[in-house]
Amino acid sequence: MAEETKQAPPPARPPIWNDPVYRALFFQVLVLGGVILGGAYLVNNTLANLERQGIASGFGFLERTAGFSISMTLIEYSEEMSYGRAFFVSLVNTVLVSLVGIVLATILGFIVGIARLSSNWLLARMAAVYIEVLRNIPLLLQIFFWYFAVLRNLPSPRQSVEVFDSFFLNKRGLFSPAPVFEPGFWLIPTAFAVGVVAVIFLARWARKRRDATGQPFHTVYVSLGVLIALPFLAAIVTGFPMTWEYPVLKGFNFKGGSELIPEFVALVFALALYTATFIAEIVRAGIMAVSHGQTEASYALGLRPGPTLRLVVIPQALRVIIPPLTSQYLNLTKNSSLAAAIAYPDVVLVFAGTALMQTGQAVEIIAITMAVYLTISLLISAFMNWYNEKMALVER
């Protein structure tokens, strides 16, 4: 046998048009070329049509003065600044509402998902009712509900609800004292950063020791201690270089301090409560996917229910949970564009709204806006894929 193969002449190469490798390559090039040509045709045609209809095009508008105000600005902004700047302000608002929404939805979703599996009948029922009700009401309605229901019940600025004379809640938002930093303040965040680095090393060391000796270490408590103590020490050394600016009622409303607008609150509420129902179901499915034998084995080893859930079940469940969780995060981010319905100044409202209307450059602005959502979604996907890989089963 072995000799036969040795002597067999090398297979004759088929003619190039019959070679599967070349054939595949040929068709791929053909398709790619078609797509590029088609795209070029569309772009060219669009430009020609825009020009014929006399509609402005190009990206020069990004440098022109915007002229409008924005109700929530986390980075510096004034009417004199450019459309480009207004774009970034609204981008930050979109990112903020998505991030806060994702964090809250995740926490709530995990709690509700676990509660739904609880042996406590009432708790499990309540979780189920919450999921079934909120999951089945359109999100836009929920946003309107929170916005108008919340607005209607809050007092007007003059009758604000006050807490300690420093927090004020009214129809225009929640006003709270804002920190004012004085020179020397930089030492405190620096101390915190040092703390974070120390904690990372501590966690590594603790894990190594546990792997080697089996001794657990209270990483969480020690880390918390480090993270609080270091900045606190720095604060004492520098003599607390920070004061508070309090909001005061002036004219129509409170001025000074920091402000949380009701649009943000309503949107975050609606997004988090709605998405949490889906996350809860994903968590439940993930936990149920872990075979019961794992739990029993863990009990047999003497672990109590808490550590069993935390150390045995959840880490295994996460592998099932993370991929669908990613798509919920993407949904939440995209759904945040409903912001425009209740005047939350996100990218859609400010950029694809006001700026688009003022400049009339629909093609450019919609393209940028789509690119924004695409980029955010890809970043979230990339992060979750990385996390998923990290959590994946390591075969030993």
Add this chain to the structure above:
Amino acid sequence: MKNSVSVIALAAAAVMFVAAPAGAGTLEEVQKKGFVQCGVSQGVPGFSNPDEKGNWTGIDVDVCRAVAAAVLGDAGKVKFTPLSAKERFTALQSGEIDVLSRNTTWTLVRDTALGLNFAGVNYYDGQGFMVRKDLGIKSAMELAGASVCVNIGTTTELNMADFFRGNSMDYKPVVFEKADEVVAAYDSGRCDVYTTDQSALAAQRIKLKDPKAHVVLPEVISKEPLGPVVRHGDDQWLDIVKWSLYAMLEAEEYGVSSKNVDKVKSGSKNPIHKRLLGVEGDLGKNLGLGKEWAYNIVKQVGNYGESFDRNVGPSTAVGLPRGVNAQWKDGGLQYAMPVR
């Protein structure tokens, strides 16, 4: 999901630029399909508003009906597309509608960069402010620091920015896409001020829980000439919309109304009447229309004054005075170019 829808609509419109045919030929298209597709508001009483049965009325609606009467001989052959301020221009640019008649202000940018043509002015307006009476405010100059509810995609949004910036006052814009949400937010106290065209303030006020608890401040901060709009690139269609509006104005100026139009047509010796109603000469031909184009408008829709009184005049719920919208002869700004 309405906002995602409008984004999709905009994106779709962006795509439609690719496919949209050249602007020319709207007249033939309208004649072929047998109706005029008219973009209107989502409900501004007196201007364009649907009743319970879905019948649209208002002075903006009457412009569309006049065009249908002129082109198709039947003022009823209009289909309406309700549009938010944000959607309206895209709908027109992409060819979804034939004419936009929706309290839309004539500005340079819209007339040029947006690829549109304004066909005239059917209501001269200006922007005003409304506040709650119990605030005790007497002038817009006292509005520093106020939260202002406003519609997105309007000149209102821009004028407001100019006004506050020009007077070195700060303000918080609370910007909605739908007019009804602006009104609801203002009514529930989210804003101190509601600002829009004065005519729309009068119209939307009817929707407030307690219309009497609000006042309109005396300042008028802008010029808002509102009128019908068409696409660039179809001069004939622009002419038709323009002269349909002028025919309504000319009819009022020379005393022709829906009530006396038949009598005038058969009996009047005035050459102006004869030309307008197609008894003498054939002005319609210049527009690509029949002889009776203007007769049909006056007969079926009425003259400008009739439309005004019926929809927004002092005897209606909107209750606007004729003011600057009177005929030029009566000291107003409404002035039809000579129909000859």
